[in-house]
Amino acid sequence: DGGITQSPKYLFRKEGQNVTLSCEQNLNHDAMYWYRQDPGQGLRLIYYSQIVNDFQKGDIAEGYSVSREKKESFPLTVTSAQKNPTAFYLCASSRQGVGNEQFFGPGTRLTVL
Amino acid sequence: QQPVQSPQAVILREGEDAVINCSSSKALYSVHWYRQKHGEAPVFLMILLKGGEQKGHEKISASFNEKKQQSSLYLTASQLSYSGTYFCGTGGGNNRKLIWGLGTSLAVNP
Numbered sequence: 001d002g003g004i005t006q007s008p009k010y011l012f013r014k015e016g017q018n019v020t021l022s023c024e025q026n027l028n029h030d031a032m033y034w035y036r037q038d039p040g041q042g043l044r045l046i047y048y049s050q051i052v053n054d055f056q057k058g059d060i061a062e063g064y065s066v067s068r069e070k071k072e073s074f075p076l077t078v079t080s081a082q083k084n085p086t087a088f089y090l091c092a093s094s095r096q097g098v099g100n101e102q103f104f105g106p107g108t109r110l111t112v113l
Numbered sequence: 114q115q116p117v118q119s120p121q122a123v124i125l126r127e128g129e130d131a132v133i134n135c136s137s138s139k140a141l142y143s144v145h146w147y148r149q150k151h152g153e154a155p156v157f158l159m160i161l162l163k164g165g166e167q168k169g170h171e172k173i174s175a176s177f178n179e180k181k182q183q184s185s186l187y188l189t190a191s192q193l194s195y196s197g198t199y200f201c202g203t204g205g206g207n208n209r210k211l212i213w214g215l216g217t218s219l220a221v222n223p
Contacts (some may be wrong), residue, residue, distance in 0.1 A: 042213035098204050099162050103204045104154035
């Protein structure tokens with residue numbers, strides 16, 4: 001079955017540690033996205049990538065980093081520079097073009113203690 | 114500019130209808146609608162494009178008023194499974210990014 005996976009579902013880290021969230025898709029999509037969602041809030045774009053080895057900052061990129069070395073993988077690192085990292089993180093992918101829906105992974109809930 | 118969704122919340126009895134609106138201050142090329150249940154991933158409902166093209170589920174209907182830069186999602190004969198938070202995401206023509214509204218919480222009770 002084609003889809004998009006994120007792991008782990010729940011993640012706990014101590015303050016000051018970097019943590020990497022995994023996102024993999026086997027839908028053969030060119031575009032991939034990382035969103036952050038806080039309670040009662042919409043989706044805020046962290047980074048997006050339209051093609052391998054290229055990515056752009058979204059609206060809240062500070063304190064985060066990404067890589068896109070393979071088409072199917074788009075990992076997100078939450079660095080110690082991110083001041084409020086506790087949140088629900090969603091990864092999505094889509095075909096190129098504005099008229100295509102985004103497919104979302106199940107999300108990772110990160111809690112920094 | 115973030116699109117504005119209204120109402121913020123709505124409570125229905127099973128079988129009732131609802132309309133959720135999404136308004137933008139910027140010219141729109143596309144409007145995407147998704148539903149999210151608590152703790153889960155958003156699920157695609159519909160895309161509406163400038164020019165009238167639509168893509169989505171057969172049981173969902175929506176409109177896109179390009180002049181007013183607004184879209185409305187119509188939920189008819191609501192079922193318990195319709196409960197969740199509905200988000201609209203708006204896109205400009207050249208920009209692949211979507212900007213998302215804050216969501217409309219919908220609760221359908223028996």
